[in-house]
Amino acid sequence: MNIHLDLPTVILVYNTSLVAGALSIVHIRRHSCRPQGLGYLAAAYLLLALGSTVAWSGEYAVLPEWLWTHGSLLLGVGGYICFWVGVRQFSGRWRVRWHVMWMLLAAVLVMSVATGFPLQNLTRAGVFHGTAALVLAVCTFDTLRDRHQEPLPSRTLLAALLALSGGIYALRLVYIVTGTAGSDGFAWAFYVQMFCHFGIALAVATLSNERAEVRLELAALTDPLTGTGNRRWLAQRLPLVLPAHSAIAQLDIDRFKQINDRHGHAAGDQVLVAFARCLQEELRSSDLLARVGGEEFVIYLPVVTEAEALAIARRLCEKVAALRIEHDGLPIPVTVSIGLAWVHGADLAAKAWLQKADAALYSAKRAGRNRVVVAAA
Ligand SMILES: Nc1nc2c(ncn2[C@@H]2O[C@H](COP(=O)(O)OP(=O)(O)OP(=O)(O)O)[C@@H](O)[C@H]2O)c(=O)[nH]1
Structure with a gap:
C-alpha cells in the first residue's frame, strides 16, 4: 500500500x-x-x-x-x-x-x-x-x-x-x-x-x-446481611427436577421474633450472620445455602444417602444450639428447626420437594422446635 x-x-x-x-x-x-x-x-x-x-x-x-x-x-x-x-x-x-x-x-x-x-x-x-x-x-x-x-x-x-x-x-x-x-x-x-x-x-x-x-x-x-445466596440465586442454581439421592432442607430459626423483641433488631441481625456463618462452615463447597426469607434458609445437598442427610441436618441443629452469641453482654440462645426431604428417585420438580421439606419443618415446629423432621417419602 x-x-x-x-x-x-x-x-x-x-x-x-x-x-x-x-x-x-x-x-x-x-x-x-x-x-x-x-x-x-x-x-x-x-x-x-x-x-x-x-x-x-x-x-x-x-x-x-x-x-x-x-x-x-x-x-x-x-x-x-x-x-x-x-x-x-x-x-x-x-x-x-x-x-x-x-x-x-x-x-x-x-x-x-x-x-x-x-x-x-x-x-x-x-x-x-x-x-x-x-x-x-x-x-x-x-x-x-x-x-x-x-x-x-x-x-x-x-x-x-x-x-x-x-x-x-x-x-x-x-x-x-x-x-x-x-x-x-x-x-x-x-x-x-x-x-x-x-x-x-x-x-x-x-x-x-x-x-x-x-x-x-x-x-x-446475594443476601446483603449474611452474604449467602438469596431466593433468586437458589432458583438459578437448583436443578428444576432434583436428581435421586440428593436432599433439600428448609431451616427456620426458632422464636426469632422473641430474640428481636428482647434484644433488639441489631441483635437479631447479629444472630442471622452468626447462624449463616455456622451453616456455611459445616457444609461442603458443592452444597447450596440460601437465605429465602427473614429467618428462613434452604440447604441443598447434591449427593447424599438418606442417613448422611439426616446426620448432616442433626449436626447442624447441634452446632446452632452450641453457638455462643452475646449482645450487650447478654447471651442469646439460638436453636433451629429443620424439615428435610430426601429425594429417593421419584420424578418430582424441585418445587414439590421444597413443599415436602416445608411441611416437615412445620411438623418440627409443632413437635417442640430444635429438631429435624424428615418428610414422608
Ligand atoms: N433482625 C432481623 N429480624 C428479621 C429480619 N427479617 C425478618 N425478621 C423478623 O423475624 C421474625 C420472624 O418471626 P416469626 O415468623 O413470627 O417466627 P418466629 O418468632 O421465629 O417463631 P417460630 O418460627 O414459630 O419459631 C419477625 O419478627 C421479623 O420481623 C432481619 O433481616 N433482621
Whole structure:
C-alpha cells in the first residue's frame, strides 16, 4: 500500500488521540464503580501529549534546544511511568512501587544532565522508545496475570492493545539502534499508536462496564446481611427436577421474633450472620445455602444417602444450639428447626420437594422446635 502520511498532520492527530483518550478516561473514571488507576492513566495520556508537543516544537525552534530535548524526554518517560501506575492499579494491583518509579525517573534525569545525551536525537529517541516498550510489556504482563482473579473478556483486549503498542515501540527501537529509521516508518508507527490510544481507552471503558455488570449481578443474587445466596440465586442454581439421592432442607430459626423483641433488631441481625456463618462452615463447597426469607434458609445437598442427610441436618441443629452469641453482654440462645426431604428417585420438580421439606419443618415446629423432621417419602 503506497500511502504517504504527512508527519506534521500525523503528529497533530496523534496528540489529539492522546487528549481525546485522556478525556474519555476521565469520563469513565467519574462513572466507574472501581476507578483506581484511571486518574494516573488520564494523566499519563496528557503527559505524553505534552511531551510529544514539546518534542515537535524543536522542529520550529520555538524553545531553546536544551529545554525541548530534556523536557520532551522527561515528559515522555514520566508519562509512561504514570501509565504503568495507572494500568497496574486499574488491573487490581493497588500497591504502587513508587520507589521503583522515582528511581527510574531520577536515573534518566541524572544521566541526561550528566551526559547531555538528550541533545542527540537518536539516543533520546532510543531511550524513550526503550522505556515505552519496557513499560508496555510489564503492563501487558500485569493485565494478563490478573485475569485469574477477574476473567473478563475485555481484559484480553486491553492486554492485546498494550502488547501491540509496546511491540511497535520495540520495533522502532530496533530501527533506531540499527540506524534504519526512516520518516515514512516513523509516521506509520505514530498512526498505529493512535489506534492503540483509542483502543486502550475503549478497552478500559468496556472492562469498567463488565465490572459494573458483574457487581450488579452479584448484588441481585446475594443476601446483603449474611452474604449467602438469596431466593433468586437458589432458583438459578437448583436443578428444576432434583436428581435421586440428593436432599433439600428448609431451616427456620426458632422464636426469632422473641430474640428481636428482647434484644433488639441489631441483635437479631447479629444472630442471622452468626447462624449463616455456622451453616456455611459445616457444609461442603458443592452444597447450596440460601437465605429465602427473614429467618428462613434452604440447604441443598447434591449427593447424599438418606442417613448422611439426616446426620448432616442433626449436626447442624447441634452446632446452632452450641453457638455462643452475646449482645450487650447478654447471651442469646439460638436453636433451629429443620424439615428435610430426601429425594429417593421419584420424578418430582424441585418445587414439590421444597413443599415436602416445608411441611416437615412445620411438623418440627409443632413437635417442640430444635429438631429435624424428615418428610414422608
Ligand atoms: N433482625 C432481623 N429480624 C428479621 C429480619 N427479617 C425478618 N425478621 C423478623 O423475624 C421474625 C420472624 O418471626 P416469626 O415468623 O413470627 O417466627 P418466629 O418468632 O421465629 O417463631 P417460630 O418460627 O414459630 O419459631 C419477625 O419478627 C421479623 O420481623 C432481619 O433481616 N433482621
